[in-house]
Amino acid sequence: MNKFLGLVLVLLTALLLSSCGSSSSTSPPEDPSTIESTTTAPTTTSSTTTTIARHSLSGKVIAIDAGHNGGNAAHSADINQLVDAGNGVTKACDTSGTASNEGYAEYEFTLSVSKDLQALLQAQGATVVMVRTDSAGWGPCITQRAKIGNDAHADIAISIHGDGNDSAGTRGFHVLVPQTTNVNAAIAPASNRFGTLLRDSFVTTGMPVSNYLGTNGIMPRGDLGGLNLSTVPKVFIECGNMRNATDASMMRSGTFQQSAAAAIDAAIVQFLN
Template sequence: MSYTGPGFEPPQPRRSRRGPLTVALAALVPGALLGWAVYAAAGGSGDDEAAGTPTVSASASPRTSSAAPSASAGEGKPTGSSTAKPPAASGALEGKVVVIDPGHNPTNFEHTAEINRQVDIGTNRKECDTTGTSTNDGYAEAEFTLDVAHRMRALLEKQGATVKLTQDEDRPFGPCVDERARIGNKAGADAVVSIHADGSGTGNRGFHVILPGAVDAGGADTRAIVEPSADLGARIAGDFVRVTGSAPSNYIGGGTGLVTRKDLGGLNLSTVPKVFIECGNMRDSKDAALLTSGAWRQKAAQGISDGIVSFLRG
C-alpha cells in the first residue's frame, strides 16, 4: 500500500490527557515491545537487521502468479486451533460480529479499468482498488490476505463470533474501498480488520497497524470511531508481537507498530471500529520468508484474532 496521498500523517505525540484509553495504550504497546525484545533475545523471528533510513513509499506490483514460491507457502492448513495461547471459553464471542477485509482480490489485475475507477472516500477521490503487491517470487498479497482471513474466520467462529468476509474470491474484482467500508457498516460489526502486506524497500521489515484519523469531510465522519479503533489496534499490535515474535516496523510508526492515516477510504467511510494491519514487507526477503510460510500465517491469524477477542471482551 502506498504511503503517499492527502492526509497521511506519521504518528504524532499524544496530548497529556490521561483518560482510560491513554492508560490502556500505555500498558499495551510497551508490553508488546518488551515481549518482542524477550523473544528476539531468545533467537526468535524478530527483526535482526539494523534499521535503515525510514521511507514513506511503497511500490505495488501486479500479481504475477497465484502459486506460492515454494512448498513452505502451502504448509500449515488453516485451522481453528493454536498452541500459542489457550482458547477462551466456547461461545465467549456469541452475539459479536466481526468483519474481516482481505485486501485486494487475486484477479484484480485482470480488471484494471474497473479497479482504476475513482470513488469518493470523503476527503477526496481515489482508485476503487489496486492489485496489491507480491513477493519477488510472485506470491501475491491478495493470496496472502485471503489465507490469513480464512484462518482468522476459523479461530473466531470457534469462539462463537459471527464472521463475515468482504470478499472470498467470489467476485471478479474488488470490492471497491467504499463498498468494503459499507459492508462492515451494514453488518453492524463490533470490529473490522483489513488484512494487508506491504511492498516497501528491501531492509524495511516488520508489521504495523493503521488507525483511522479524525475525519469530518463529505460523506466521511470517523470521529466516533477514532478512540475504539485505537484501542482495537493497540490490542492487535500487542498480541501480534506476542504470538508471531515479529517486530514492529523499522521504517514507519517510530517503533510503536501504530500509524494514523486519513487517506484510506476503508477507514474514512467506516462507522464501526476498524483498523488495517500490514503484516510484513513482501519485498524484503526475510519478511517474505515469513509471509510465505503457512505455519507463520497461522501465528499471524492467531495474533490478530487474539487482539480482536481482547477488544471485544473488554
C-alpha cells in the same frame, strides 16, 4: 527442541485465550480448574479449549476484509475507477496489491490469513462477515469494503494486508488506525484501542514492529477510504513487508499465517470482552 518449545507456547496461548474469554464472558464463567480436571489427553485439551472458547464471542459480529483480489490486475479499468474516499476526495476503487520477489501475491496472503481468522472466530461463536472468500474476481471497491462492515453493524472490522516497500532493510508489521481529527474521528478512540491491542498481540508472531513506518507499530491515516467510510471501529494491518526477503519468507508460510490469525483473534477477544 524448537518444535517442543513451539508446542508449549501454543498450548500456553490456548489456555490464556480460553481463560481470558471465559473470565469476562456473559455466559457462566468457566472455572480454570474444570479445564484441568477434564484435560486428560491431548485430544481432550483441544476439544475443551474449543468448547470454552466457543462462547466467548457469541453475539459478536466481526468483519474481515482480505485486501485486494486475484482479478484486480486484469481489470485495471474497473479497479482504477474513482470512488469516494470519504475525506472529500476520490480515489481508485482498489489496487492490485503487492507481491514478494518470488511472485507470492498479497491477495493470496490476505485471503489465507482471513480464512484462518474466520475459522478461529466462528469456533468461538462469532458471526463473521467476509469481504471476499476467494481470489477469483476483482474488487470490491473500497467503498463496498467499508459498507460490508457498516451494514453488518460489526463490533470490529479489520482489513488485512501486506506492504510492498522496496527500500533496503525495511521490514516489519504496522497497524493503520483512523486519525482522531479526521472525518472518521467518531470511530477513532475504539479503533485506536483495538489497534494497540493488535500491535501488542501481533509481536507474538515473530514479525517485528515496522522499522520504517509508524511509531511503535501504529500509524494514523486519514487517506484510506476503507477507514474514512467506516462507521464501525476498524483498523488495517500490514502484516509485514512482502518486498523484504525475510518478511516474505515468513508471510508465505502457513505457520506464520496461522499465528497471524491467532494474534488478530486474541486481540479481538480482548477488545470485545
